[in-house]
Amino acid sequence: MGQELVFTVERAQAVEAEPVSFAEVGLKERDHLQEWVLANPAILGEDLMVLSSEYDGFESSEGTPVYDRLDVLALDKSGRLVVAELKRDRAQSAVTMQALNYAAMMSRFSLDDVCEVFVRYQRTVGREVEEPLAELQEWAPGVSDETLGPPSVILVASDFAPQVTNTAMFLFENRIDIRLIQVRLYRTAGGELVLTRSQLLPVPAAENFMMKPRSTATTLAATRENRVRRASITQRLVASGYFQEGAPLRLIVPKGVDQDRAAIDAWLDEDPVRRGLTWQQDTRKPVVWDYDGTPRSFADLTGVIIDLATQQPPRGELWGANWILDQNGTPLNKLADMLDSTESG
Numbered sequence: 001m002g003q004e005l006v007f008t009v010e011r012a013q014a015v016e017a018e019p020v021s022f023a024e025v026g027l028k029e030r031d032h033l034q035e036w037v038l039a040n041p042a043i044l045g046e047d048l049m050v051l052s053s054e055y056d057g058f059e060s061s062e063g064t065p066v067y068d069r070l071d072v073l074a075l076d077k078s079g080r081l082v083v084a085e086l087k088r089d090r091a092q093s094a095v096t097m098q099a100l101n102y103a104a105m106m107s108r109f110s111l112d113d114v115c116e117v118f119v120r121y122q123r124t125v126g127r128e129v130e131e132p133l134a135e136l137q138e139w140a141p142g143v144s145d146e147t148l149g150p151p152s153v154i155l156v157a158s159d160f161a162p163q164v165t166n167t168a169m170f171l172f173e174n175r176i177d178i179r180l181i182q183v184r185l186y187r188t189a190g191g192e193l194v195l196t197r198s199q200l201l202p203v204p205a206a207e208n209f210m211m212k213p214r215s216t217a218t219t220l221a222a223t224r225e226n227r228v229r230r231a232s233i234t235q236r237l238v239a240s241g242y243f244q245e246g247a248p249l250r251l252i253v254p255k256g257v258d259q260d261r262a263a264i265d266a267w268l269d270e271d272p273v274r275r276g277l278t279w280q281q282d283t284r285k286p287v288v289w290d291y292d293g294t295p296r297s298f299a300d301l302t303g304v305i306i307d308l309a310t311q312q313p314p315r316g317e318l319w320g321a322n323w324i325l326d327q328n329g330t331p332l333n334k335l336a337d338m339l340d341s342t343e344s345g
Contacts, residue, residue, distance in 0.1 A: 079143030091157035267309035
């Protein structure tokens with residue numbers, strides 16, 4: 001990934017801004033970066049309602065207090081919890097495990113727990129909440145105990161150690177919802193400080209962050225191409241604008257899938273609504289299942305269907321794009337390839 005450059009412009013003149021560290025200009029992680037995120041949750045990459053900051057009410061499975069503080073706890077529009085860890089400098093390898101520990105502990109939360117945490121946080125900012133559940137439902141109408149988890153994870157830092165990007169990519173490829181957000185500071189020619197943010201993961205070329213084994217060039221190229229095609233189908237479809245928001249789609253169980261195809265097909269056929277989907281222009285959760293109205297990723301959707309239909313967890317890694325057909329009966333993975341061919345031609 002190329003180095004980011006920021007310029008201030010005035011008519012025909014463009015002056016490059018000077019990159020500076022948080023420490024250089026006396027800015028701190030908790031007093032500044034965290035406050036910016038609380039005031040502007042969009043820095044984390046999506047519409048979020050902040051539920052808590054510096055949350056420290058964790059307990060181990062044995063009931064022993066865990067003396068850690070989660071930087072930011074939030075709720076997305078689908079009713080899912082989001083845990084965010086912030087580092088003003090370079091995020092080292094320990095941050096990934098720290099965030100996953102928080103997500104694991106938050107996965108035990110009920111909607112009652114979330115309401116209690118939300119009320120407590122609002123008091124710290126001088127606001128009393130009389131009906132926390134109503135406010136949460138206004139933000140995320142479908143929120144329930146079931147939608148809260150597993151929480152998604154967001155890591156925010158000015159830079160990331162290779163071990164962090166490597167682990168995050170591994171988790172992302174194995175259906176853990178994790179994002180890396182990079183924030184950088186610049187000083188303009190006039191002395192003004194400017195903050196930029198960019199999402200490093202997931203992106204179509206996310207495999208570039210992997211610490212590759214010493215395989216042959218041919219093997220690495222084949223592996224890289226496969227990862228790009230599997231990981232970027234959603235991004236390619238969204239970027240193409242092929243589907244309008246709300247476009248109808250249909251579920252099938254593709255041949256050769258390593259699951260109980262007969263049981264899944266029978267379960268889907270029990271209620272025609274179960275095969276229906278609608279598209280939304282969201283690279284993280286591009287489809288809404290008609291059966292429950294919940295936005296999901298391809299892999300998450302197929303995992304839920306397999307679990308409901310067979311009463312067993314999915315066997316092995318799920319792809320999901322080849323389970324979904326457009327109105328012409330074309331699987332979405334093939335459609336993405338067709339659109340690529342059209343563009344390149």
